[in-house]
Amino acid sequence: METLIETNDLSISFGGQLAVDSVNITVPEKHFKSIIGPNGAGKTTFFNLLSGQLTPTKGTIHYRGKDITKFSPTKRTREGIGRSFQITNVFPNLTVLENVRLAVQSQAGIRYQMLFHFKKYRSFEERALEWLKLVLLDDKRDSPACNLAHGEKRKLEIAMLLALETDVLLLDEPTAGMSLEEVPAILEVLKRIKEQGKRTIILIEHKMDMILDLSDSVMVLLNGRLLADGTPEEIMKNETVQSAYLGGHVE
Numbered sequence: 001m002e003t004l005i006e007t008n009d010l011s012i013s014f015g016g017q018l019a020v021d022s023v024n025i026t027v028p029e030k031h032f033k034s035i036i037g038p039n040g041a042g043k044t045t046f047f048n049l050l051s052g053q054l055t056p057t058k059g060t061i062h063y064r065g066k067d068i069t070k071f072s073p074t075k076r077t078r079e080g081i082g083r084s085f086q087i088t089n090v091f092p093n094l095t096v097l098e099n100v101r102l103a104v105q106s107q108a109g110i111r112y113q114m115l116f117h118f119k120k121y122r123s124f125e126e127r128a129l130e131w132l133k134l135v136l137l138d139d140k141r142d143s144p145a146c147n148l149a150h151g152e153k154r155k156l157e158i159a160m161l162l163a164l165e166t167d168v169l170l171l172d173e174p175t176a177g178m179s180l181e182e183v184p185a186i187l188e189v190l191k192r193i194k195e196q197g198k199r200t201i202i203l204i205e206h207k208m209d210m211i212l213d214l215s216d217s218v219m220v221l222l223n224g225r226l227l228a229d230g231t232p233e234e235i236m237k238n239e240t241v242q243s244a245y246l247g248g249h250v251e
């Protein structure tokens with residue numbers, strides 16, 4: 001598989017403190033990589049470096065062999081790296097379907113065109129419905145977005161991200177703030193996206209047990225440094241990971 005993303009010596013410091021410290025990773029195409037680590041380990045900062053919200057103090061990021069270290073978030077999305085919150089905010093009074101349709105239109109590059117042919121509009125809507133089906137939210141297609149439960153809103157965000165058709169999906173804790181009942185539905189959505197076999201997924205997740213099955217690899221950050229990077233089995237067996245992050249209590 002072709003390497004999609006490669007970081008070299010990637011580092012950023014805030015006020016002299018290294019939040020991400022010389023991280024080297026490679027992510028192949030169609031790979032599912034999870035990032036774990038305790039609070040303050042640097043996971044979100046690392047994500048912000050990948051998506052372009054932050055510029056590194058040192059090091060580089062390559063995407064398909066191209067140096068994108070200085071690219072803006074918008075330019076990175078155009079290149080193929082999508083992150084859910086880069087999407088224009090969900091419009092609360094529009095329906096679920098309309099929100100996704102707008103994301104489809106945006107991907108087609110006609111966001112600012114007020115009038116277009118009805119047939120084209122229908123094809124955008126059909127495409128939007130496909131994304132809604134993939135995230136198991138098509139039954140809510142006509143609900144205003146503001147009426148969705150928290151878990152459903154996260155599904156909507158994922159559908160809108162999918163609609164941008166980027167090769168890479170950066171998902172920052174999709175289950176955050178969810179009730180226990182809502183978590184399996186998001187897991188199912190992630191599984192479906194993975195099974196489609198089209199995207200490379202990089203995911204931050206605190207609920208480690210839930211992502212082990214899905215992940216091709218797991219990277220562990222601690223104090224900004226890459227403590228380990230390997231298959232879920234390797235990570236679970238890794239003694240440094242067990243003592244440093246898991247407190248030695250891995251079943």
Ligand SMILES: Nc1ncnc2c1ncn2[C@@H]1O[C@H](COP(=O)(O)OP(=O)(O)OP(=O)(O)O)[C@@H](O)[C@H]1O
Nearest residue numbers: 014015018019037038039040041042043044045046
């Ligand atoms: N903009 C910033 N300015 C100063 N320090 C920052 C900034 N962003 C992050 N940090 C610091 O960098 C370190 C890593 O934070 P980060 O949010 O990336 O960790 P995290 O692993 O995502 O944590 P959590 O699991 O709690 O979200 C922390 O010490 C944090 O205080």
